[in-house]
Amino acid sequence: MPGSLSPGSLSVVPLRIVLAEDAALLREGLRAILERAGHEVVAAVEDAEALLAYAGHTSLDVVITDIRMPPTHTDEGLRAAAELRRRHPDLAVLVLSAYVADAYVAELLDSTPGGGIGYLLKDRVGHVREFLDSLARVAAGETVIDPQVVRRLLGRRHDDGPLASLTEREREVLALMAEGRTNGSIAVALFVSEAAVRKHVGSIFAKLPLDPMSDRRVSAVLAYLRDG
Amino acid sequence: MTTPPDVWTALRGRRWRFLASAWPWRALAYLVSTVPVALGAAAVLVLTVGVGLLTAVLVVGVLLLAGLPLIASVVAAVERSRMQLLLGRRPPSDSVPWRTRLRALRSMPVAWPEVGYTVLLTVVLWVVDVVALNLLVTFPGVLLAAPVLVRAGAPIDMGPLQIDTATEAWLAVGPGLLLLAAGLHGVTLLAAAQASLTRLLLDPPHARLAEALAELRRSRVGLVDAFETERRRIERDLHDGAQQRLVALTMTLGRAELEIPEGAGLDLVREAQGQAETALEELRSTVRGIHPRVLVDHGVEAAVHEVADAAEVPVTVDVSLPGRLPGPLEAAAYFVVSEALTNVVRHARARSVRVHGRVAGGRLVLTVLDDGVGGANVRSGGGLAGLALRVEALDGEFAVTSPAGGPTEVRATCPVP
Numbered sequence: 215m216p217g218s219l220s221p222g223s224l225s226v227v228p229l230r231i232v233l234a235e236d237a238a239l240l241r242e243g244l245r246a247i248l249e250r251a252g253h254e255v256v257a258a259v260e261d262a263e264a265l266l267a268y269a270g271h272t273s274l275d276v277v278i279t280d281i282r283m284p285p286t287h288t289d290e291g292l293r294a295a296a297e298l299r300r301r302h303p304d305l306a307v308l309v310l311s312a313y314v315a316d317a318y319v320a321e322l323l324d325s326t327p328g329g330g331i332g333y334l335l336k337d338r339v340g341h342v343r344e345f346l347d348s349l350a351r352v353a354a355g356e357t358v359i360d361p362q363v364v365r366r367l368l369g370r371r372h373d374d375g376p377l378a379s380l381t382e383r384e385r386e387v388l389a390l391m392a393e394g395r396t397n398g399s400i401a402v403a404l405f406v407s408e409a410a411v412r413k414h415v416g417s418i419f420a421k422l423p424l425d426p427m428s429d430r431r432v433s434a435v436l437a438y439l440r441d442g
Numbered sequence: 443m444t445t446p447p448d449v450w451t452a453l454r455g456r457r458w459r460f461l462a463s464a465w466p467w468r469a470l471a472y473l474v475s476t477v478p479v480a481l482g483a484a485a486v487l488v489l490t491v492g493v494g495l496l497t498a499v500l501v502v503g504v505l506l507l508a509g510l511p512l513i514a515s516v517v518a519a520v521e522r523s524r525m526q527l528l529l530g531r532r533p534p535s536d537s538v539p540w541r542t543r544l545r546a547l548r549s550m551p552v553a554w555p556e557v558g559y560t561v562l563l564t565v566v567l568w569v570v571d572v573v574a575l576n577l578l579v580t581f582p583g584v585l586l587a588a589p590v591l592v593r594a595g596a597p598i599d600m601g602p603l604q605i606d607t608a609t610e611a612w613l614a615v616g617p618g619l620l621l622l623a624a625g626l627h628g629v630t631l632l633a634a635a636q637a638s639l640t641r642l643l644l645d646p647p648h649a650r651l652a653e654a655l656a657e658l659r660r661s662r663v664g665l666v667d668a669f670e671t672e673r674r675r676i677e678r679d680l681h682d683g684a685q686q687r688l689v690a691l692t693m694t695l696g697r698a699e700l701e702i703p704e705g706a707g708l709d710l711v712r713e714a715q716g717q718a719e720t721a722l723e724e725l726r727s728t729v730r731g732i733h734p735r736v737l738v739d740h741g742v743e744a745a746v747h748e749v750a751d752a753a754e755v756p757v758t759v760d761v762s763l764p765g766r767l768p769g770p771l772e773a774a775a776y777f778v779v780s781e782a783l784t785n786v787v788r789h790a791r792a793r794s795v796r797v798h799g800r801v802a803g804g805r806l807v808l809t810v811l812d813d814g815v816g817g818a819n820v821r822s823g824g825g826l827a828g829l830a831l832r833v834e835a836l837d838g839e840f841a842v843t844s845p846a847g848g849p850t851e852v853r854a855t856c857p858v859p
Contacts, residue, residue, distance in 0.1 A: 237686050243693035250697060288739050312681070313726075313736050314748060337722060340692025340715060342700055 229275040229353050233258040234265035234291060235310070236283045244278065244339060251346050260284070262294035269298050269305070276306045276353045280336075292322065303328030308352045310336050314363050332358040351394060357435060364392045379421045387414040392435040449528040449634040453627070465528075466626040469633035470579070472527050473571045476636070479524070480568035483517045483560060511557055518556040518644050521563070525645070528637040559643045567636060574632050578625035585618030663770075666835040670773050673733040680729055688722040727752065731780060733773065741766045742775045746797060749780045753795070754787050755812070761799035767806065768859055774832045775799070775808055775854070778840075781825045782810035782852040790814025790850060801858055806838075808854045816848035829854070 231253050235241040238260070245258050257268040261284045269277055277298055279291040295307045306329040309322060314335065322333055330352035338360060339345045348358045377385065383404075390400040397415065401408040422434055452465040460466070490506055490513065497503030581600075584591070588598055588611035597606035598614075605611050695715040702708045729735070730749055737745035743761050750757035767775070779797055786792050792814030799808045820826045820842055829852075833840040838856030 237682075239686055239690040240693070243690050243697075247693060247697055250700060282735075282739070312685075313734070314751070336689050337692065337719065340689070340696040340719065342693075342696035345696075 227350065227353070229253045229349070230256050230273065231276050231278060232256050232265060232268050232274055234260070234262065234277070234279040234283065234294070236260045236280060240280075240336070247339065247342055247345070248278075248349075251342075253349075262290035265291070265294050266297060270301070274302075274305060276308060276330075276349065278308045278310065278349070281309055281311045295322070299328060306330040306332075306352045306355065308332035308334065308349060308358075310334055310339070312336055314360070319359065319363055330355045330357065333363060334358070334360045335362055348394075356394060358394050359392055359435075361393050364389055377422075380418060384414050384418050384421070387411060388418055388434060391415070448530045449630060449637070453630060453634060457623075460630075461623060461626060466630050468527050469626075469630035470575075472524060472633045472637065473575055473629060475524060476563070476571045477568050479517070479520055480563045483513070484564035486513055487560070487564060511553060514556040514560040515553060517560045517563065518553070521559070521640050522644055525637050525640050528633055529641060555643045555646070559640065562643075571632070571636075574629065578628040578632075579622075582618050582621035582625045585614045585621060588612075588614040588618070662835045666774075666832060667770060670733070670770055673773070674738070677729055677733040677735065677738075680725065680732075681735055685722065685725055685729070688718055688725065692718045692722065731784070734776075737772060737776050742772050742799070745772075745776050746779050746799070749776070749783060750795075750797060753783045755783070755792055755795050757783065757795045757797060759797045761797060761808075763799060763801055763806070767801075771806065771836060771856055771858065774829075774836055774838070774856065775806060777832060778808050778829055778852065778854045779810060781829050785818060785825060785852075786810070786812045786814060786850070789818065790816075790848070792848075792850075804858055806854075806856045806858050810852040812848070812850050814848050814850060815846075816844045816850050817846045818842055818844040818850050818852075826852070 231248055233241065233244055233248070233255055235244060235258070241258050241260065245255050248255050256274065257264075259265050259268060262279070265277065265279060277295065279295055281289055281291040283290040292309060295309055298305055299307060307322075308330075309332065311333065312335070319333055322331060332348055332352035334345070334348060338348070351358050377388075380388065386404060387400055390403055395403065397408050397411045401411045404411070418434055449465055449469065452460055452463060487510070490510060494503045494506035494510075497506070584598060584600075588605050589608065591598060592605060592608055592611040598604070598611075605614055692715055695711055695718060698711045699708065699715065702711055730752060734745055734748065736748050741763070743763055746761050747759055750759045766772070779799075783795065783797075786795050790812050792812035795810060795812045797808075797810050799806070801807075818826065820830050820840075826842055830840040833854045833856060836856050838854060840855075841853045842850070843853070844850035
C-alpha cells in the first residue's frame with residue numbers, strides 16, 4: 215500500500231481513531247486520508263451520541279470530531295469531547311471546526327488536562343502532511359492550535375491579564391510557540407539566533423504565573439490563548 | 443370588471459353599470475338601518491338622561507350621566523361598522539374599544555366627536571333619511587305600480603298629479619322608471635354623504651394616517667424578517683453545499699498529492715489545491731457578508747470578532763453583551779459592523795478601527811470608529827443606506843458622523859425587546 219511514498223514521509227505510528235463528522239463527504243475524505251496514512255479508523259460516525267457510544271468501549275488513541283453535529287448543530291462535538299476527556303483523561307482529542315470561534319478554543323483548553331488537545335480548521339485537512347503531523351503531535355500529548363486561531367489571537371490587544379507584562383517580541387515568540395514550533399523554528403521565523411529565542415522563552419516563563427509541575431511550554435501557550 | 447372599492451367611485455362610474463351594481467341596494471340598506479339605530483340610541487339616551495337627572499341627588503344618577511360618553515362610544519362602534527357597508531375600509535384598530543373604555547372610564551377623556559355624532563344621529567340624520575327615502579323611493583315606486591293600483595281600483599291622487607285611467611297609469615310607468623333611477627342615485631348620494639360625514643367625525647384622517655403608519659411599520663419589520671430568513675437560507679445552502687464540497691475537494695487533492703511522484707503532475711495537483719483553497723476563501727468571505735454561521739451559533743460578539751479578524755485593517759473589538767439577543771437584532775448589529783468595516787477598508791484609508799458595543803438602558807449601542815479620511819455619507823442605495831433602513835426597521839437610530847478629514851463614526855442604537 216505505501217505506493218510511491220518514501221518511508222517516513224507519512225506518519226509511522228499507527229493510531230486507533232474514532233472519527234465523528236456529520237457530512238458524509240468529509241467523513242469519507244477524512245477516513246481515506248487516515249487509512250492511507252496507516253491509521254486504523256475504528257469507527258466513523260455521524261453524531262456525538264454515536265461517538266460517545268464507540269469511544270466508551272474501545273481502546274482508542276485519538277478521537278477526531280467535528281464541532282457542529284446533529285441534532286442542534288451547535289457544539290455537540292465539543293461537548294462530547296469534553297465528556298470523553300472526563301471519562302478517559304488520557305484520550306487525545308482533535309477537534310475540527312468550520313470557523314474560528316473563541317468560545318470553542320477557550321472551552322477546549324478548559325477541559326480536563328490529560329492527553330493531547332488539538333483545534334484545527336477543516337480547511338487544514340487538505341494539507342494532508344501537515345494535518346497528519348498535527349494529529350501525531352496531539353496523539354503524543356501535545357497541544358496543537360490552528361495557526362489561524364493563533365494569528366488571530368496575536369492580533370488582539372492585551373491591555374490587561376498576565377500577558378500585559380510581556381514585550382512585543384516575547385509575545386511574538388509566545389505566539390509561535392502556540393503554533394507548536396520549536397525554538398529553532400521560531401529563530402528562523404523571527405530572524406534571530408536560537409540563543410536569543412531561548413532567552414525570550416526563559417523570560418516568558420519567568421513573567422507568567424505558571425504551574426511549575428506542568429509542562430511550562432504548554433502552560434505558557436495556554437495562558438496566552440486564554441488571555442486572548 | 444371588479445367592483446369599485448367604495449361608493450363614491452361607483453357614483454362617478456357609468457350610470458347603467460351603477461344601477462345594475464349592488465351599490466344602490468347597499469345605500470338603501472344603510473339609510474334604512476339608520477332609523478332603528480338612531481331611534482334605539484335616542485331611546486337609551488333619553489332613558490339614561492331622564493333617570494340620571496331624577497336620581498342625580500343619589501350617586502347612581504351621577505354615574506349614569508357619566509356613562510353617556512360610553513353610550514356614544516357604543517353608537518360610534520356600531521356606526522363605524524355600518525360605515526364599511528359603503529366606504530369599504532375597516533376602521534382604525536387603535537380606536538379605543540368600548541370594553542376598554544368601560545374599564546378605564548374614569549381616566550378616559552370624553553370623546554367629544556362621538557358624543558356630537560350621537561346627538562346628530564338621533565336628532566337630525568334619521569329624520570333626513572326617512573324623508574329622503576319617502577321622496578326618492580316611494581314616489582317612483584307608486585308611479586311604477588300605477589297600472590296595478592288603478593286596476594285594483596285605487597286611483598292615485600298626489601296633489602296636482604292625478605292618475606285614474608289605465609292609459610294614464612301605463613303612461614306613468616316611463617317617468618316612474620326614470621324617477622326610480624334618479625331616486626336610486628339620490629339615495630346613494632345621500633348615503634355616501636352621510637357615511638363620509640360619519641367617517642370625518644368618528645374616523646378622522648389623522649387617525650387613519652396613524653393606522654396606516656403602524657401598518658407600514660409592521661410590514662417593514664415583516665420585510666426585514668423575511669429578508670433575514672432568506673439570507674439564513676442562502677448561508678445554510680452554501681455551508682451545506684458548495685462550501686463542504688470544496689473542503690472535500692481539497693482533501694481529495696491532498697490525497698492525490700501523496701500518490702503522485704514529484705514532477706509536472708504533482709505541480710498541477712498543488713496548483714489545483716491552491717485554487718480550491720482560494721475558491722473556499724472567497725466563498726467564506728461572501729458568506730461573511732451574508733449571514734455567517736458563527737453569528738447563528740455564537741451571537742454578535744463572536745461574529746464581530748470573526749469579521750474584525752478578516753478585515754484588512756487592524757480592528758480593536760470591545761463588544762460585551764449580556765448573552766444572546768433576538769435574531770433580527772443580532773443580524774442588524776452584525777451587519778452594522780461588517781458593512782461599516784467594509785466601508786472603512788474600501789474608502790477610509792484608515793490605520794485603525796475601534797468597534798464598541800454595549801447594551802445600556804434597554805438599548806443596544808454599537809459604534810464603529812475609524813481614523814481615516816472621513817467624508818462618508820449615507821448615500822441612497824449604498825451599504826450605509828441599507829444599514830440605516832435595517833436599523834430603523836427595528837425602531838432604532840442610525841447615524842454617520844464623518845467630517846472631511848475624519849474621523850468617521852458609524853453609530854447604531856436599537857431598543858432591545
